[in-house]
Amino acid sequence: SQKIEQNSEALNIQEGKTATLTCNYTNYSPAYLQWYRQDPGRGPVFLLLIRENEKEKRKERLKVTFDTTLKQSLFHITASQPADSATYLCAPPPGVGDKIIFGKGTRLHILP
Amino acid sequence: DVKVTQSSRYLVKRTGEKVFLECVQDMDHENMFWYRQDPGLGLRLIYFSYDVKMKEKGDIPEGYSVSREKKERFSLILESASTNQTSMYLCASSSIDIRGSQPQHFGDGTRLSIL
Numbered sequence: 001s002q003k004i005e006q007n008s009e010a011l012n013i014q015e016g017k018t019a020t021l022t023c024n025y026t027n028y029s030p031a032y033l034q035w036y037r038q039d040p041g042r043g044p045v046f047l048l049l050i051r052e053n054e055k056e057k058r059k060e061r062l063k064v065t066f067d068t069t070l071k072q073s074l075f076h077i078t079a080s081q082p083a084d085s086a087t088y089l090c091a092p093p094p095g096v097g098d099k100i101i102f103g104k105g106t107r108l109h110i111l112p
Numbered sequence: 113d114v115k116v117t118q119s120s121r122y123l124v125k126r127t128g129e130k131v132f133l134e135c136v137q138d139m140d141h142e143n144m145f146w147y148r149q150d151p152g153l154g155l156r157l158i159y160f161s162y163d164v165k166m167k168e169k170g171d172i173p174e175g176y177s178v179s180r181e182k183k184e185r186f187s188l189i190l191e192s193a194s195t196n197q198t199s200m201y202l203c204a205s206s207s208i209d210i211r212g213s214q215p216q217h218f219g220d221g222t223r224l225s226i227l
Contacts, residue, residue: 034215036215041220041221041223042220042221043116043202043204043218043219043220043221044155044202044216044218045218046215046216046217049215089154089155091216101157102154102155103154104152104153104154105154
């Protein structure tokens with residue numbers, strides 16, 4: 001079955017360093033991947049979309065890469081700040097039956 | 113900015129009650145979705161709708177039904193609430209894109225407790 005896996009449940013990073021989150025997918029080839037941020041008690045908020053023909057996408061301190069050979073997307077936050085602490089979710093396009101499958105998310109803690 | 117509004121942030125109901133969760137979006141989006149989110153399980157799709165009066169089952173539709181009588185409103189119904197339906201419920205909407213790449217816009221969720 002199609003599967004989305006995010007690298008770990010929680011990640012602690014020192015303020016100012018680069019945080020890198022991983023999204024791996026199996027049993028299909030998504031044409032794009034979306035990344036969302038979710039704060040406690042709030043709904044997810046869309047951040048970035050990267051297409052399979054784009055190796056890299058940037059938005060301010062955010063960078064997303066897409067490696068179709070490794071079946072992986074990496075999400076980077078450079079010069080991380082405590083305000084970047086949140087859960088980050090990856091989502092491919094709809095798969096079987098047009099349902100969007102979200103990864104379980106990675107909780108990121110930026111330590112001051 | 114797209115706004116997705118869920119009728120309640122917190123709701124407490126009793127086992128066996130019929131529960132209605134309402135969601136309204138203001139951007140004329142064709143697609144609307146209901147998810148539940150539980151610790152360790154992530155977001156799971158309950159139902160979605162791509163047009164008025166149309167609905168499709170998601171991954172976990174059992175015990176739920178939906179209604180979409182108007183384009184901007186999508187209701188989730190728990191026919192007979194049970195304690196295992198205690199969860200955070202999230203509504204989302206998106207527009208149609210031929211490439212399927214439109215992001216979803218989420219409401220802030222309803223934390224439902226069934227006693």
